[in-house]
Amino acid sequence: KAGVTQTPRYLIKTRGQQVTLSCSPISGHRSVSWYQQTPGQGLQFLFEYFSETQRNKGNFPGRFSGRQFSNSRSEMNVSTLELGDSALYLCASSPTVTDTQYFGPGTRLTVL
Amino acid sequence: QKEVEQNSGPLSVPEGAIASLNCTYSDRVSQSFFWYRQYSGKSPELIMSIYSNGDKEDGRFTAQLNKASQYVSLLIRDSQPSDSATYLCAVLFQGAQKLVFGQGTRLTINP
Numbered sequence: 001k002a003g004v005t006q007t008p009r010y011l012i013k014t015r016g017q018q019v020t021l022s023c024s025p026i027s028g029h030r031s032v033s034w035y036q037q038t039p040g041q042g043l044q045f046l047f048e049y050f051s052e053t054q055r056n057k058g059n060f061p062g063r064f065s066g067r068q069f070s071n072s073r074s075e076m077n078v079s080t081l082e083l084g085d086s087a088l089y090l091c092a093s094s095p096t097v098t099d100t101q102y103f104g105p106g107t108r109l110t111v112l
Numbered sequence: 113q114k115e116v117e118q119n120s121g122p123l124s125v126p127e128g129a130i131a132s133l134n135c136t137y138s139d140r141v142s143q144s145f146f147w148y149r150q151y152s153g154k155s156p157e158l159i160m161s162i163y164s165n166g167d168k169e170d171g172r173f174t175a176q177l178n179k180a181s182q183y184v185s186l187l188i189r190d191s192q193p194s195d196s197a198t199y200l201c202a203v204l205f206q207g208a209q210k211l212v213f214g215q216g217t218r219l220t221i222n223p
Binding site for chain 1: 157
């Protein structure tokens with residue numbers, strides 16, 4: 001089975017712009033979670049989707065949003081980018097919400 | 113108290129020795145526990161999962177779980193330089209049905 005894929009792998013944006021990141025889960029997985037990881041920080045939970053519904057949301061401002069499509073693919077959007085949004089954004093998928101999560105390679109976002 | 117807490121590290125271990133990584137969690141009814149390894153600049157990869165009290169062995173890795181003490185650990189025997197990475201403990205919190213990660217422990221194996 002193909003693993004979790006994320007596009008793009010690298011992205012450079014400037015402050016004030018917006019960005020959309022994409023995640024394709026492992027085939028058959030219906031749960032997708034997003035995390036932000038900055039240097040020296042652990043994984044910060046952003047949100048989790050299951051069957052197109054947001055189940056959990058982390059403590060991030062409303063500039064961070066996401067959605068999940070009927071084929072389980074997910075996107076996250078960050079509007080009005082700030083320098084502090086520079087991070088590795090990780091997507092993880094699992095068959096259901098209580099199963100093992102498998103991570104994609106991540107999207108490295110740099111905000112200038 | 114943090115929901116999932118790990119040794120702050122960094123942890124330095126000589127090659128060939130046993131590396132011991134510890135994790136405590138706050139949810140008394142959690143049933144599923146995971147260890148991930150993350151190399152610098154890469155994404156986390158699953159090493160082991162454990163669901164029952166006691167030890168679970170997989171090659172050089174042993175996960176130990178003690179639900180009464182709300183404690184889970186990972187032992188790496190015969191440590192190799194390639195084991196140098198950050199190790200993340202994750203606990204599935206039953207009530208909220210969400211996976212909570214610790215901050216990670218950075219492990220360095222010295223040749």
